[in-house]
Amino acid sequence: MKADNLKKHQVTPFLEVREYIDAGYKSLFAAQNIAPATILSPVTYQEILPSPSRYSLQLQDGQHIELEPIYLRYTNHSCSPNVFFDTTGMVLQSITEIKIGEEIAFFYPSTEWEMTEPFDCVCGSENCLGQIQGAAFLSDEMLNKYRLSAFVRERRFR
Numbered sequence: 001m002k003a004d005n006l007k008k009h010q011v012t013p014f015l016e017v018r019e020y021i022d023a024g025y026k027s028l029f030a031a032q033n034i035a036p037a038t039i040l041s042p043v044t045y046q047e048i049l050p051s052p053s054r055y056s057l058q059l060q061d062g063q064h065i066e067l068e069p070i071y072l073r074y075t076n077h078s079c080s081p082n083v084f085f086d087t088t089g090m091v092l093q094s095i096t097e098i099k100i101g102e103e104i105a106f107f108y109p110s111t112e113w114e115m116t117e118p119f120d121c122v123c124g125s126e127n128c129l130g131q132i133q134g135a136a137f138l139s140d141e142m143l144n145k146y147r148l149s150a151f152v153r154e155r156r157f158r
């Protein structure tokens with residue numbers, strides 16, 4: 001990847017968007033070293049949608065929001081996530097220590113019950129789950145290894 005093909009936009013003190021121009025691809029990275037349990041961004045939205053979209057985050061059954069600020073939509077999935085979307089407090093929060101320049105990633109099934117676009121994960125972590133389809137498709141044991149939204153936790157374990 002040529003350097004001039006990559007643009008970095010710092011969007012908050014903690015976060016920067018990296019834009020790969022040729023690929024038309026954006027993702028979110030740490031703009032500084034981040035301690036665990038740090039609030040990284042507010043999570044807001046314009047409206048609640050009845051079904052999921054490519055960029056939505058699930059709040060409840062039949063309640064999906066398209067993430068704002070827009071940079072939050074570039075948060076990729078990892079099976080070893082370093083951040084969590086807290087849909088109760090409506091913030092993005094770090095889980096682990098995150099080093100400057102590390103990609104910011106969350107565990108999609110931590111909020112998504114059934115995803116519209118399942119995909120084969122290539123996160124490369126040693127506990128990679130392979131196909132990611134949402135919390136509905138994972139065992140209790142698997143889900144219990146992760147921090148989960150109140151909605152996913154109650155839907156599975158109530």
Ligand SMILES: [Zn+2]
Pocket residue numbers: 078079080121122123124125127128129130
């Ligand atoms: Zn994975």
